[in-house]
Amino acid sequence: MVEAGLCGRSCLSCPLHGPLCSGCDNRGCLVLACFKGKRYTGINAAGCIYTSVCPRKVDARSVKLDIPLPTAKARQRLKKTPRFIPIIKAGDRRSWFWRWVAEPRTVIVKLHDLMVSPELSAQAEAEGLRGYLNLDGQTIVSTVMPDEAMARLSLEDYQRYLKSLEPDAFFNPDSETYIDDPRLYSWRSLLRSLKMTSELAKLDAELIGLIKGANREQVRYCVKTLSQLSVTKYALPSRELWRDGLFKEFLAYALEALEDYVGGRYQLIIYGRPYTWATEYPHASLSWFINAQKRACYQGTQPIIHYILDDHLYCDECPCNCPACQEIKEEQVTYIRVNNVKAIALHNLTYLQALHSEGGTRKLGFR
Ligand SMILES: [Zn+2]
Ligand SMILES: [Zn+2]
Incomplete structure (x- = not known):
């Protein structure tokens, strides 16, 4: 010592x-x-x-310090985890393409999207998420959100949202775990989240464990506590880790902890980044839609982001046979006008689904 x-x-x-x-x-x-x-x-x-x-x-x-105690066994509700799970915008129908979401049809909705719009939240809470989206498929509620927003949410708030939204699965509460914070600060945030998590595990939906931590000890503690609630599916939020050059290091901590505490039964989802060298893990992201809003589409066998700068420039030389590109070809129009966010979004969604499936984007015609 x-x-x-x-x-x-x-x-x-x-x-x-x-x-x-x-x-x-x-x-x-x-x-x-x-x-x-x-x-x-x-x-x-x-x-x-x-x-x-x-x-x-x-x-x-x-x-x-609030040390969490295991109080319940998490449910198993999801039928299989798709290789690519689109995060969608609950308030923007241009991101709704249920027909084209690969089986088992699953989408992620950010709780934060609902929190910032009382109108949207009231409607989704009244109809339940699946009813509100009119989706024949599985819904997952993501709790990943900005720090100020997560600090405002109490256990009762999470319980109310999740009971009325009735998702098939949800992430446990996010926490603030930055490597440059004093450890007591990140521990307190992580423990607060895990304490709420042990109560939320009693809900009738599958709990997906968010792997958080500012160092190896915290990552291990987080996974260990979640494993005591019988959690088998985990998500590693990766956007900030990538930005700070820490992704590989923290992925290694996460995998080591999963092996030690969950064993071979775990599933890991990389959350918040569309593609990495590690396509062996399922991914969840909103990038397909964010890029479409920026008028950018993916091309090639490995993703190259192509910005559509010219109003008429698109698809002339693109071999893609995704539903969006196909429709345009059938109509014998060789371009998509840049304001057609929906068409670009559908192309991007199909592209990332193909990229994460066997055969990759070759089956869309790229080589
Ligand atoms: Zn195209
Ligand atoms: Zn396409």
């Missing part, structure tokens, strides 16, 4: 020490930088967001 971690806290009096932390070694911690005299706006000022976890301000013995 070390006497004090880099955080400056004495390990002997620290509530994290033991099962949660083996002595802080977080060299990237912003509070450590603060101790060394670095100054940041919003951190060192009177309203510093870290005041409640700062070793210089708070006596460790007064810190209360």
Whole structure:
């Protein structure tokens, strides 16, 4: 046991020490930088967001941690996980293509989309998600959302949303786990999420475990706790990890923890990135639609993003035989006008589904 971690806290009096932390070694911690005299706006000022976890301000013995206990066994409801699961926009029908979503037809709806629109949320809650979408297929509610939004949601809020939306599956609550935060901060957020999760596991829908953590210890603790709720499907949010160059490292932590705690029965979904070198895992993303809104389509056997700059330039030389491109060819029109987000979206969706299936995009005519 070390006497004090880099955080400056004495390990002997620290509530994290033991099962949660083996002595802080977080060299990237912003509070450590603060101790060394670095100054940041919003951190060192009177309203510093870290005041409640700062070793210089708070006596460790007064810190209360909510340790989650397994209370229920998660249901198994999803019939198979598709290789590519589209995230859709609940409030934008241009992203609704149920007919063309590959079997087993499954879509992900972001809870945050509903939270920001009271009207939308009221309608979806009244009809249930499947009824509201008029979807003959499986629905998954994603809880991945901006930090400010997740901090506002209580256990009761999650329970109310999930009971009325009646999805087939849902992600457990997201948490704030950044590597440059003091570990006590990310632990507190992760534990809050896992504590709510053990209650939400009682709901009649399948719980998909969000793999979160600011380091290996947190990732392992997260997976271990979820595995005690009998969770077998997991999602690794990857957008920020990619941006920070940490994806491979955290994917390795996640796989190691899944092997150790869940064994061969787990399924891992890479969430929030359309394609990677790791197409061996199912992916979930909204990029197909975001790109369509930017007038960008995927081309080639490996995805190349092609921006449609000219109003009339599209599909002239594109071999694609996806439903959108085919319809255009049948109508003997050799272009899609750039304002046709829906056609580009359908092309992109079909493309990513093909990319993640056997045979890849060759079956769409690309070579
Ligand atoms: Zn085309
Ligand atoms: Zn196409």
